[in-house]
Amino acid sequence: MSKFPYSETVLEHFRHPHNVGKMEDPDGESVVGSPACGDMVAVYIKVNAETMVIENAMFESYGCASNIATGSIITDLAKGKTLDEAKKIDWKQASAALGGLPPIKAHCSVLAVDGLRTAIQNYEEKHGLVKEKVPTTVEEINKRLKYVFNPLTGLDLVRGKLVRDITLVDGHVKIVVDLPPDHIFANNIREEIDEKISHLWDIKSVEIQFIS
Ligand code: FES
DSSP: OOSSSOOHHHHHHHHSOSSBSOOSSOSEEEEEEOTTTOOEEEEEEEEOTTTOBEEEEEEEEESOHHHHHHHHHHHHHHTTSBHHHHHTOOHHHHHHHTTOOOGGGHHHHHHHHHHHHHHHHHHHHHTTOOSSOOOOOHHHHHHHHTTOEETTTTEETTTTTOEEEEEEETTEEEEEESSOTTOTTHHHHHHHHHHHHTTSTTOOEEEEEEOO
16 A cells, blocks of 8 residues: 555556657657646657547656656557547546546646647647647747757746747748757757647748847
């Protein structure tokens, strides 16, 4: 019996998580962070383009035991479901499948669900499957930059105050990042920004400038 109020299922998934690791060549992927605690989770999916069924789902976690356990359960739940079915999985379902989580850890399941939904959204954007074609705004771009991290500080670009400017004209985006062009992670950050923005349905080009 654990000293802490975790169910046996949570402990089992924490000790022996399913579907852990980085997927090579995923069809959809996400990295999301929790504002509540700063933890992060990455979710990867492989999708059958004919049937829209998620054939494989994996995750990586930089978080607590609940984060790892929910990553494990959420990828289990997603496998074999269509994208539309998987989108309906909510945090209560994830938490229930784990035999319940302490209320203070509810955000951990919210985070995992958010990771899965964002990976599905990433797949849909890449494949032109977005149904609700809402025009992209500077706010939306700024929101997405909250999921691009500077590995040196562990802070996202927005919280780290590294976004100097965003302009959006006729689907052409220009983002000015307050970092030197020879920053050790400049290329990673560039790729991450591109990955988050360029697949939006109405975005035609993304220019990223590093200025210090
Ligand atoms: Fe933050 Fe669990 S404490 S994800």
